[in-house]
Amino acid sequence: MEKVVKFYSRDLALRSAAAVTTELVRNVTATQDTSPPATIALGRLITAAVLMAAQQKDGQRIGIRVMGDGPLGELFVDASFEGKARGYVQNPQADVPLKNGQVDVGAAVGKGVIAVTRTLPFQKAPQQGIVPLVTGEISADLAAYFRQSQQTPSMIALTVSLDKDGLVTAAGGVLTELMPGASEEVLQTLENKAAAGIKLSHLLTQKAPELRMAQAFSHQDDLVAMDHPHPVMFFCPCSMERVERTLTLLGRATLAEMVLKAEPVLVNCEFCQKEYSVLPPRLRELLTELEK
Numbered sequence: 132m133e134k135v136v137k138f139y140s141r142d143l144a145l146r147s148a149a150a151v152t153t154e155l156v157r158n159v160t161a162t163q164d165t166s167p168p169a170t171i172a173l174g175r176l177i178t179a180a181v182l183m184a185a186q187q188k189d190g191q192r193i194g195i196r197v198m199g200d201g202p203l204g205e206l207f208v209d210a211s212f213e214g215k216a217r218g219y220v221q222n223p224q225a226d227v228p229l230k231n232g233q234v235d236v237g238a239a240v241g242k243g244v245i246a247v248t249r250t251l252p253f254q255k256a257p258q259q260g261i262v263p264l265v266t267g268e269i270s271a272d273l274a275a276y277f278r279q280s281q282q283t284p285s286m287i288a289l290t291v292s293l294d295k296d297g298l299v300t301a302a303g304g305v306l307t308e309l310m311p312g313a314s315e316e317v318l319q320t321l322e323n324k325a326a327a328g329i330k331l332s333h334l335l336t337q338k339a340p341e342l343r344m345a346q347a348f349s350h351q352d353d354l355v356a357m358d359h360p361h362p363v364m365f366f367c368p369c370s371m372e373r374v375e376r377t378l379t380l381l382g383r384a385t386l387a388e389m390v391l392k393a394e395p396v397l398v399n400c401e402f403c404q405k406e407y408s409v410l411p412p413r414l415r416e417l418l419t420e421l422e423k
């Protein structure tokens with residue numbers, strides 16, 4: 132069972148969230164049938180959402196939308212505090228040439244913006260922050276978002292490794308947040324560590340990978356683990372009820388047109404690819420309800 136492990140440093144200067152997300156990334160990318168750059172981009176993004184959501188409160192969700200002009204098109208992921216995550220890529224099969232033997236995620240995503248949305252239960256307007264994409268490699272783009280939107284410095288490191296057939300061998304990441312009042316020295320140490328280009332993928336194969344990752348982005352090794360007892364899993368909350376609600380939102384005229392066609396309406400969930408078929412008698416009922 133994969134889960135987010137949360138830590139704080141003994142001196143209370145920082146807190147972090149780390150997770151191995153190999154199974155999650157395998158599941159979401161298999162569902163989307165992604166090319167190598169799409170697998171890495173979506174894998175990094177969903178890992179980030181899971182880590183960021185784990186640092187929120189009960190019932191809160193984090194959504195991250197990447198709108199780039201590269202061949203992948205739009206990417207979207209969302210994750211809950213409780214570890215349920217899903218995501219999609221607009222053009223999952225799109226591919227780009229390798230760059231220095233590496234999958235060129237930045238070119239596949241392109242230039243554009245990244246938007247992070249925080250949804251609280253029972254709150255109508257979610258909080259949103261948008262920043263321009265820096266590299267399209269996801270980690271640097273989120274770093275830019277953190278710099279602009281948060282009072283305390285945060286760092287995120289994400290990794291998705293593929294084998295020669297493009298299948299996910301390992302995935303994971305760590306989010307480190309300085310607590311208010313942390314010294315300049317702590318920040319400097321973290322920035323030096325980040326600049327040294329630590330290879331997270333090596334840490335994933337070690338014992339207690341979450342602790343190793345958190346230590347790699349901490350000024351001290353003395354980290355205290357906190358309980359976050361929620362399994363990380365690929366989960367899509369779509370249902371026939373939601374599909375019907377969406378059809379109703381299209382309005383009377385569109386619904387009436389569907390009824391007149393007398394054919395089942397097929398709706399594909401873009402997250403989990405589940406297909407829903409709404410039959411003509413039910414369409415008629417929905418129209419009648421709407422006209423009431």
Ligand SMILES: [Zn+2]
Pocket residue numbers: 367368369400401402403404405
């Ligand atoms: Zn679904």
